[in-house]
Amino acid sequence: MMSDPLSKIPDGMRYYFGKEARLRRSIEDTVMQVFAGWSYEEIITPAVDYLALFERGMGRDEAHRAFLFTDRDGRLLALRPDVTSSVARAAATLFAKQERPLRFCYAAPVFRQQTQSRAEWRRESTQLGCEFIGAGGGQADMEVLVIATEIFERLELSGDYRITINSVEIFNGISERLALAPEAREKMRHLIDIRDAAELQRFLSRYETDENDCRAFTRLTQLPGKRKLLDDARRVITNERSVAAINALEELWSIIEELNLVEHFEIDFGDVSGLDYYTGLTFKIYAKGAGSRVGAGGRYDLLTANFGKTEPAIGFMLELDALTDVLLRRERGGMLAANSDLDATMITGNETAPLLMKAKERRQRNERVRIDLKRREP
Amino acid sequence: MAKLTIAFAKGRMQTEALALMERAGIGMSEDARNSRRLAVEDESGSYRFIFVKPSDVPVYVEHGTADCGIVGRDVLMESNADLLQPLDLRISCCRIAVAACAGAIPSELGALRVATKYPRIAAAHFGARGIPVEIIELAGSVELAPVLGLADAIVDVVETGRTLSENGLDIVEVIANSTGRLVVNRASYQLEAEAVSRLINALKGVLKEDESL
Numbered sequence: 001m002m003s004d005p006l007s008k009i010p011d012g013m014r015y016y017f018g019k020e021a022r023l024r025r026s027i028e029d030t031v032m033q034v035f036a037g038w039s040y041e042e043i044i045t046p047a048v049d050y051l052a053l054f055e056r057g058m059g060r061d062e063a064h065r066a067f068l069f070t071d072r073d074g075r076l077l078a079l080r081p082d083v084t085s086s087v088a089r090a091a092a093t094l095f096a097k098q099e100r101p102l103r104f105c106y107a108a109p110v111f112r113q114q115t116q117s118r119a120e121w122r123r124e125s126t127q128l129g130c131e132f133i134g135a136g137g138g139q140a141d142m143e144v145l146v147i148a149t150e151i152f153e154r155l156e157l158s159g160d161y162r163i164t165i166n167s168v169e170i171f172n173g174i175s176e177r178l179a180l181a182p183e184a185r186e187k188m189r190h191l192i193d194i195r196d197a198a199e200l201q202r203f204l205s206r207y208e209t210d211e212n213d214c215r216a217f218t219r220l221t222q223l224p225g226k227r228k229l230l231d232d233a234r235r236v237i238t239n240e241r242s243v244a245a246i247n248a249l250e251e252l253w254s255i256i257e258e259l260n261l262v263e264h265f266e267i268d269f270g271d272v273s274g275l276d277y278y279t280g281l282t283f284k285i286y287a288k289g290a291g292s293r294v295g296a297g298g299r300y301d302l303l304t305a306n307f308g309k310t311e312p313a314i315g316f317m318l319e320l321d322a323l324t325d326v327l328l329r330r331e332r333g334g335m336l337a338a339n340s341d342l343d344a345t346m347i348t349g350n351e352t353a354p355l356l357m358k359a360k361e362r363r364q365r366n367e368r369v370r371i372d373l374k375r376r377e378p
Numbered sequence: 379m380a381k382l383t384i385a386f387a388k389g390r391m392q393t394e395a396l397a398l399m400e401r402a403g404i405g406m407s408e409d410a411r412n413s414r415r416l417a418v419e420d421e422s423g424s425y426r427f428i429f430v431k432p433s434d435v436p437v438y439v440e441h442g443t444a445d446c447g448i449v450g451r452d453v454l455m456e457s458n459a460d461l462l463q464p465l466d467l468r469i470s471c472c473r474i475a476v477a478a479c480a481g482a483i484p485s486e487l488g489a490l491r492v493a494t495k496y497p498r499i500a501a502a503h504f505g506a507r508g509i510p511v512e513i514i515e516l517a518g519s520v521e522l523a524p525v526l527g528l529a530d531a532i533v534d535v536v537e538t539g540r541t542l543s544e545n546g547l548d549i550v551e552v553i554a555n556s557t558g559r560l561v562v563n564r565a566s567y568q569l570e571a572e573a574v575s576r577l578i579n580a581l582k583g584v585l586k587e588d589e590s591l
Contacts, residue, residue, distance in 0.1 A: 118440060195462045198466050211483060
């Protein structure tokens with residue numbers, strides 16, 4: 001058997017260099033500065049942790065996408081597939097006694113051995129995110145949404161992104177009212193998720209006798225919309241749990257209107273992924289030029305309970321790789337990625353010590369230097 | 379409004395899909411129809427049509443290179459792509475079925491050798507039934523495999539069943555019905571919502587006409 005040459009890189013892994021590496025660094029700095037500007041403290045979580053942590057934090061299926069290995073005592077370890085699980089644990093343990101709310105941010109690579117879709121080639125990707133722990137309600141929800149909008153403004157993408165918002169409680173209320181078994185619930189979730197209107201209507205008609213209600217609900221989940229969608233929803237959805245969620249979304253939408261951010265937001269009742277993780281508001285962030293979402297987030301009030309302290313929490317993360325791809329394809333990417341070595345001062349000379357002395361002096365004035373080897377005479 | 383790119387599966391479904399688009403008011407000029415270019419604009423200039431191999435349609439749409447696509451459910455099931463599927467276009471109806479030589483009952487065998495162009499569908503189908511299978515992946519003329527003894531059964535799409543019967547094969551079990559579907563990229567669905575819903579409504583209108591016939 002022929003052994004693999006050392007030149008081969010494992011699937012889904014890659015190098016970053018030159019313009020792309022500079023752009024990545026610059027985006028990361030921009031995003032982390034916005035987080036810092038809103039008083040979010042950087043937290044660096046372990047790259048390797050127990051699989052059990054991620055199973056609690058992300059659900060079994062998601063956690064098992066991770067690269068797994070065994071510790072000396074036989075316990076299963078995972079290469080961090082997400083950051084939130086670890087932050088939630090720290091909040092409930094390390095920071096249990098600290099005054100609330102806690103505001104954390106991070107920039108960290110995460111790893112998945114099994115990617116979710118074929119379009120997602122990378123198995124290592126960098127997430128930039130923030131977590132706001134110990135604060136509930138619309139104000140906390142809106143704080144992180146406003147931070148997200150500031151990030152896109154600073155990345156000069158203000159005209160080219162969209163944040164869709166929904167509440168998982170709308171779906172939960174409906175599936176509770178229809179008394180769906182777990183399998184049927186997952187089926188309904190899937191049909192809403194892929195927007196298969198005809199199949200969804202057929203599915204609902206098995207549980208709901210009024211055909212008009214089935215059609216109206218199906219229509220609600222088809223396309224994103226603005227305030228009118230909330231009014232439409234009220235006419236169709238009457239169960240208490242869902243109505244409370246619609247009220248919360250409406251409260252949020254009013255703030256979005258007051259802040260003049262309506263053009264960047266859509267309400268999308270069809271966004272029903274990640275139901276097990278989130279407990280209220282969920283949102284997805286899309287940017288022109290990226291084939292899939294560039295960010296996602298939501299409220300996860302039950303997550304910290306897994307680690308012994310129940311408290312409200314909300315957060316989101318952005319995919320640095322997706323943002324870099326979007327910006328790299330634009331002229332603006334060039335600006336952000338400037339700083340090439342073209343504008344460095346060339347230092348020449350024959351004697352090593354004086355040459356380096358000259359370079360050191362320039363460095364003290366914070367100039368960029370580049371020592372020229374070619375022009376050195378024999 | 380941005381121009382939407384629609385990927386069409388070349389071959390069997392292409393004619394029916396283009397006829398449906400034409401009826402929805404999205405037509406191609408005579409020139410474009412007769413050309414061999416793989417990317418053409420529609421007459422209104424609001425759409426770009428691209429023509430690719432059926433199994434490549436989910437790839438283009440999942441990456442967002444095409445915003446939408448028209449492709450069979452069989453291809454979607456096999457690709458397992460993460461796409462939105464808002465419309466069943468009810469074109470190119472067929473069945474994905476297990477077939478075997480007439481008279482031979484393959485379920486009596488401990489492990490089944492299955493020849494197919496759809497390894498993922500076949501594995502999922504027999505896996506769910508707890509039947510161990512050896513999948514033999516072929517690129518075409520799958521019906522020949524049981525006849526020559528390469529496999530005990532096949533998993534393939536069946537339209538009229540004529541190819542099967544002419545080769546002495548019978549349908550053992552229908553796995554799923556397949557029709558042409560409109561698929562949409564997740565990001566395009568949000569960022570080009572207006573253009574996408576205009577396309578969906580135009581196609582829905584045509585489907586409704588058919589229903590009332």
